[in-house]
Amino acid sequence: MRADAQRNYDKIVAAAAEVFTERGMDAPLDEIATRAEVGPGTLYRHFATREDLIDAVVKSWMAQIDSAATEAVESDLPTREVLQKWFNTYVARISRNRGGPSKFATAMGKPDSPIYSKCEVLRLANDRVLTRLRDKGALRADVDALEVCRLVGGVAVVADQAELGPDDVSSMLGIVIEGLLRE
Amino acid sequence: MRADAQRNYDKIVAAAAEVFTERGMDAPLDEIATRAEVGPGTLYRHFATREDLIDAVVKSWMAQIDSAATEAVESDLPTREVLQKWFNTYVARISRNRGGPSKFATAMGKPDSPIYSKCEVLRLANDRVLTRLRDKGALRADVDALEVCRLVGGVAVVADQAELGPDDVSSMLGIVIEGLLRE
DNA sequence: CAGTATACGGAGAGTTTCTCCATTTAGCAA
DNA sequence: TTGCTAAATGGAGAAACTCTCCGTATACTG
Structure with missing residues (x-):
């Protein structure tokens, strides 16, 4: 170049x-x-597209996601609290810029999107956390990381569009977390 | 006129x-x-705005929402199944047109939106269903209808934007439902 | 330092939103 | 019926944004 x-x-x-x-x-x-x-x-x-630009801007966020995932994997706290913290970090990260959650939600699971590789980072980070908790026997067996990315991403999209505060986000995430825990 | x-x-x-x-x-x-x-x-x-037009178009949908809610309230099926059916109907209804879920998600809880009255219909319908199930002792006590509207609306937004099929929607709703049931 | 591949940038075409106002029309009163 | 007036029309066009084309300028190479 x-x-x-x-x-x-x-x-x-x-x-x-x-x-x-x-x-x-x-x-x-x-x-x-x-x-x-x-x-x-x-x-x-x-x-060539807005998403290509987003991809470049967002590159530096991914290390932070990974380190938050690692922290969650290594945590000794109760499962609920681990997930509460991890999901909140996840949402905060992808919500840094208005309109951001929607971009990720749209690209999640679409291999030809310019930001697909970033979505994969998100999904794999989530997978690490969920796998660890499942191995500890704390989660339902059939929980899929992609699905959880979408669900938590949905919370982020709604919060972004409706301009909700962190408390509303936490309590919505609380419901999702209850739904993931082993009964 | x-x-x-x-x-x-x-x-x-x-x-x-x-x-x-x-x-x-x-x-x-x-x-x-x-x-x-x-x-x-x-x-x-x-x-005056796109939303005013949407409000007019969507007027006729609301009776259907109400009758689906009534059906859910009167149902004798297990709670899980009642909610699965109700939420699926809810999502299908607001997802009828591409871009629709996002409009409702944005307006939900914003009294000055032109489609606020329609969001209220959605919220109240949800409230009827949830109140009934809570009274039966089937749900967690602190479940709030607005919050559930947002969460389920988030599922609809993600499904709409990522072009997911009914199966993906149902399984995401399944997680939400588990999160709402009394432990 | 000259030649060439590479990169620049801005004019402008295509979309979509939204407004203004000269013109037309519906409804009414005589 | 006819004529008046308030109400309604519709389309030209301004404004915002996206995206392309291509004549001009610049960085690297030998």
Whole structure:
């Protein structure tokens, strides 16, 4: 990649992160181009679709997801509390920018989405946590990580769109958690 | 209301119902105007926002929700099955048009939304069903209808956006249901 | 330092939303 | 019936956003 191209790529990703934070993940791409001091053509050459840009912005989030999953796997707390913390972190992470949960919910389980690889990170992190708890005998046997990603993602989407606070999210997650625990 | 205005109002609602079915609830309003053989100005005078139009289209759905709730209340089946049927009907109803679940999820609990009254119908129907089951001692005591609307609505949103089939919906609802039952 | 592949950027076309207002029409009163 | 007026119409067009094309500019190579 030519040096100027790399420079512009980085400027665009930085500008996108800013604009997504300020105006949500449905913010006008032209504003991102302007903020990056770049023409729209340049933005669209680097990122063919909005999702390609999101993919780049979101790359740095994934390490945090993984470390939260590891913490959950290694935790000695009661299952309820482990899940409460893990799901809350999960929701907070994907809800960082307005409109974000919806992007993940749409791409989850769609291999041709530009952000599919990120969804896989989410799903695998969830799988690690759920597998561990299931092995301890704390969960229902038929719980599937993809399904849980969707369900928890649904909570995140609703909270995002209806502008709910953390308490509402926690209590919805509480119901989901009860539904996952071994009876 | 003048006779020609009434005529156009009806034509617009009929056209909207068609177009929403074909192209989802985010379909261009101008297409609805064209289909109704009416200028955009006329459409916007009758319905200031997209949601006002949705409100009119959706009016006829609410009786069906109510009768499904009544059926659930009067049912003698096991709680799990009553809820499975009721929630599935609920989701199917609000998912009739692509993009629909998201509209309801956004408006739920927002008194100034044009479709708030419809959300109230949904919430009250849910409340009837949940109250009945709670009175039978089948549900956790702290279950709130609004919260359940949101949770089930979240399932509908995810299913709509990720284009999931009825089986995926049922199994997600299964988890929610387990979470609601008295332990 | 010249040549070439690569990248730039902005003008502009295509969509969709929404408004304004000159024109038309329904309903009414004489 | 006719004429008046308030109500309603509809389409031109402004504004916001997405996305492309291509003439121009720039970075790397030898």
